[in-house]
Amino acid sequence: MSALTRPFRRRLRRGTPDSDAGHNVVAPVQPEPAPFEIAPEDPLLAYFQSVTGAVDIDTLELDGSAALQELKHAGVKLAVPLVSQGELIGVLNLGPRLSEQDYSSDDRKLLDNLAAQAAPALRVGQLVREQEAEAATRQRFEHELEVARLIQHHFLPRHLPDLAGWEVAAYYRPAREVGGDFYDVIPLSDGRVAFVVGDVTDKGVPAALVMSATRSVLRATVQRLIEPGEVLRHVNDHLCPDMPEKMFVTCLYALLDPRTGVFRFANAGHDLPYVKTDSGVSELRARGMPLGLMANMTYEENETVLAAGDCVLLHSDGIVEAHSPQRDMFGFPRLKETVGDAPGGQALIDRVLAEVEAFTGPDAEQEDDITMVALQRSAGVILDEFDIPSEVGNERGAIDRVEQAVRGLNLSAKRLENLKTAVAEATMNAMEHGNEYRRDRPVTIRVLYAPDALRVRVTDRGEAATLPGTETPDIERKLAGEQRPRGWGLFLIENLVDEARVTSSPGAHTLELVIQLGDTDGGT
């Protein structure tokens, strides 16, 4: 009944706005009038709406009308309903005339005229005030949303870590002021770096609230538990009791060792990240349920090693679920193709955004939050790249070429000798075990320089899925005749370079030898 009571209240309350506000007493002739309200179900309301002109209160009888009793009790003699466009918007209540005479028919006409003119004016005033109030409310909401947007923005990492030999780039754009997507990049005390991308079901404010809770639990958990599967398990158990019904969070959590390129990850139902290597683009798979659905879940943990030039894209479904004007979806194949075509890092993010925009059309409203984190291991500069035929003794040629290639790096004599022996052994392994000394299968050697490391990649053309594992050589067993005298190659390599790792793809194995280039040139 606010439309009815508001103007009424104002009129009666002249001078003392808050007196007796709760008492609903009409006292038009008293010095301190109070507001008067008619309950919506009171028969007086229907009566006022149906009559035209002034109503004699003294003679009016309505069964069950508390308001009428109040008016009588308050000494109201005449009530003039104010009706605008069929709607009762107020009532003029008059006490006895000061002359103590009854109201004349002229008085009533005057009052009727007054009511007829006052009602529309009052209505206009009401509408203006309602709009002002609505505008103020809207403004307050907008302000609050803006503050929420700023708070959420602060949840995102302000600076991405500067990792030597790596490029890290990130992108976040909610579909509304606030969103349910999030990402985080958290440097850990052991030198590793955690990467997180998450997506809360729904969008807008509800999603944003769940997002901030998830992010906080994650942040608190990461430093303590570290390993991806454990972190997700713990976060899930924490979120489950408080998660609103029908909401959940998908989340990809990965841990990078920037020194070795080892990338361990676990996945709580999130879109699979893409990894681009020499052998193409593939998905990084690990099984796990979204967070917040069921407690006591376990999360599979997998790992891959990112070699120089490899890149990874973590992303949220706002990309693949973007629609064209014809309502086609952007889809995974298109994203995968873009990852394959584009360089990594910021350039990859820019390319994906351009592709999505070209697909949806430039003026399309963004349907869902879009988040990306792109990570690339610097390919560095190719110092030399050459093939050598698989013939006994040809490792010597490989040593000479590599020595020439790294001449400008000023490696210490010790490190250079170690590298040369490692290159010789890697080449011999490739010629013998991978290529079986076949003339049609040369060994390819690439020498790559990046500020963090020198890498020599020795690639054979072996058909076996993996290279045969070698037993760790043990001199005592060899002297006792329990192990053959040979089998030193890989063992020497592992002891002479900072890192050695094998990656296999169909028809090729690559042994990458890494010499870290840091502040000191000591080391191995």
Place this chain on the structure above:
Amino acid sequence: MAVRDIDVAVVRRPDEASILMISGDIDADAEAALESAWHEAAAGARHVILDFTGTSYINSTGIALIVQLLANARARGIALTARGLSEHYRTIFEITRLADFMTIADV
């Protein structure tokens, strides 16, 4: 790095020690020369000195050959000394633990 074919000379000393003067690379190609020189040097000797002064390249196949010499020496009760190793190959003798079963001398 120029490839140098192996040449192994045997020097007998009056104190029942023999010296294997190895010149050139110790790799798969060295097997025959090294083996025949070893048998010549080891005959009647109680101590054999492997002199690597003339060697600038030993690969894992070469290491395996030296392991075979060492095994033979131990079977025959002959003490082995390696001398003239560059710093790099001294490290490799340590990594492979060859150094635990022979004396490593400077010259």
